[in-house]
Amino acid sequence: MQDALDGRALYEAGCASCHGSDGRGAPPDRIAFDDPLPDLTDCSFASREPDPDWIIVSKAGGPVRGFSDVMPAFGEAFDDDQLQSIMDHIRTFCTDRSWPRGELNLPRALITEKAYPEDEWVWTTGVNADGPGAVINELLYEKRFGARNQIEIALPFGFAQTREPRAAGNGASAADWGAGLGDIEIGYKRALVHNLETIFSFGTEVKLPTGDEARGLGDGELKVEPFLALGQIVGGDGFLQLQAGTELAVDGPEREAFWRAVFGRTFTSGEFGRAWSPMIAVLGSADLEDTSRAEWDLVPQMQVTLNTRQHVMLNVGVRLPLTDSDVRSTQLLVYILWDWFDGGLFDGW
Ligand code: HEC
Structure with missing residues (x-):
């Protein structure tokens, strides 16, 4: 049985199709939209976004923070604990800890x-x-x-x-x-x-x-x-x-x-x-x-x-x-x- 709080598995199920298993964004020929995907491995970008902001975007979809509506709302699919465990997994993409959060x-x-x-x-x-x-x-x-x-x-x-x-x-x-x-x-x-x-x-x-x-x-x-x-x-x-x-x-x-x-x-x-x-x-x-x-x-x-x-x-x-x-x-x-x-x-x- 799948552990409900396995952030990696939840990310693979919900996010990897667009954001890529490595967080760099799926290749263009695998997705059906033109909006650029953020590079979640880029510490300069990822480190400065606090978890609560990313959880809100994941819950309510891109437009809640003025982003593209291609980024779906997952509020129905995942609860707060599951979203937090996904964030914890996303945080492993930037490996340089010298960037303040x-x-x-x-x-x-x-x-x-x-x-x-x-x-x-x-x-x-x-x-x-x-x-x-x-x-x-x-x-x-x-x-x-x-x-x-x-x-x-x-x-x-x-x-x-x-x-x-x-x-x-x-x-x-x-x-x-x-x-x-x-x-x-x-x-x-x-x-x-x-x-x-x-x-x-x-x-x-x-x-x-x-x-x-x-x-x-x-x-x-x-x-x-x-x-x-x-x-x-x-x-x-x-x-x-x-x-x-x-x-x-x-x-x-x-x-x-x-x-x-x-x-x-x-x-x-x-x-x-x-x-x-x-x-x-x-x-x-x-x-x-x-x-x-x-x-x-x-x-x-x-x-x-x-x-x-x-x-x-x-x-x-x-x-x-x-x-x-x-x-x-x-x-x-x-x-x-x-x-x-x-x-x-x-x-x-
Ligand atoms: C259908 C494709 C798709 C899926 C599935 C998807 N995303 Fe996104 N996501 C996007 C796109 C496109 C953007 C960029 C939006 C923009 O910059 O306007 C985005 C942006 C984001 C951002 C905002 C980053 C920032 O700039 O601050 C977060 C956080 C995010 N996604 C998390 C997730 C999580 C977590 C999941 C899985 C639960 C997920 N996404 C699933 C397409 C997707």
């Missing part, structure tokens, strides 16, 4: 850097809710290479009110707004260790003094920012993300330490639906010469997936200064994130 790709928080290496475009906008007017935008491009590495470049630009009011008689006016470039950042990140629940990475960013300091759009100094980042899955849908590092001026005495913690949980609406991830972040930073005067912020936020493929996301939050709130502004923050490896920006809606 997609389960560890936790929802991206505002400000706090993730431990997971990503292929993303992120557009963030921050608007001061009080104090001097400022609208800061950042366009961020991240690209993975190899199993564990990622490079990134961030281009900030914005509009801000000049901090010093003009000389008497000239009065501050709408004319005091100016546009400018911020400090361009180039970064590298590497996942050092990971298992199915934890990922720990090292990264470093270089901040170029391209910003318009007079407009508050940069520090005007070359800075290096080494950091450590941790992602931890807690009880299935919950997560904790930590980041800590230092920001060191290359030519000056400035040395700052920062630490950030994000707690969150993902909820899905409907069995196959949208993912909502409320998060709360605590941010701290201090001058290394005088750590007694640390600055603290709280950032409540909500990330939501926008499309069926779930690779375009929105996050809305507010950065509330807990210290020096008389001189530091409350900031409204929004980002749009496109995980470009999963498809075009307009695919899978």
Whole structure:
């Protein structure tokens, strides 16, 4: 008698006719459709897809995540345990364990850097809710290479009110707004260790003094920012993300330490639906010469997936200064994130 939880046998019975016994896809002359089949042995592709996403596609068919309807729905044929055992078999096709699994790709928080290496475009906008007017935008491009590495470049630009009011008689006016470039950042990140629940990475960013300091759009100094980042899955849908590092001026005495913690949980609406991830972040930073005067912020936020493929996301939050709130502004923050490896920006809606 066939073991009901023999993933290989179930895969052979239900999936191999199209996906091939080796996971590379059946030869074109053996199938009656033109849609390309994914190569399940390709670690770069397979490792980043979490089991729950693949189970949903297998249960409800390709269209549930914006894929072809040639990929059938198996919800009637297999129960959850059987689908899980099929996934466990599919996972044997990628034999290189150095690729961190997609389960560890936790929802991206505002400000706090993730431990997971990503292929993303992120557009963030921050608007001061009080104090001097400022609208800061950042366009961020991240690209993975190899199993564990990622490079990134961030281009900030914005509009801000000049901090010093003009000389008497000239009065501050709408004319005091100016546009400018911020400090361009180039970064590298590497996942050092990971298992199915934890990922720990090292990264470093270089901040170029391209910003318009007079407009508050940069520090005007070359800075290096080494950091450590941790992602931890807690009880299935919950997560904790930590980041800590230092920001060191290359030519000056400035040395700052920062630490950030994000707690969150993902909820899905409907069995196959949208993912909502409320998060709360605590941010701290201090001058290394005088750590007694640390600055603290709280950032409540909500990330939501926008499309069926779930690779375009929105996050809305507010950065509330807990210290020096008389001189530091409350900031409204929004980002749009496109995980470009999963498809075009307009695919899978
Ligand atoms: C009739 C052919 C066919 C059968 C049978 C089939 N698939 Fe598929 N499957 C496809 C095609 C075609 C795609 C690609 C869809 C696309 O990219 O738009 C696909 C895609 C997938 C994906 C999505 C991968 C991604 O891009 O994230 C998963 C997961 C998957 N199949 C799992 C299975 C499993 C598990 C079984 C067996 C229980 C199975 N398939 C049986 C044709 C099939």
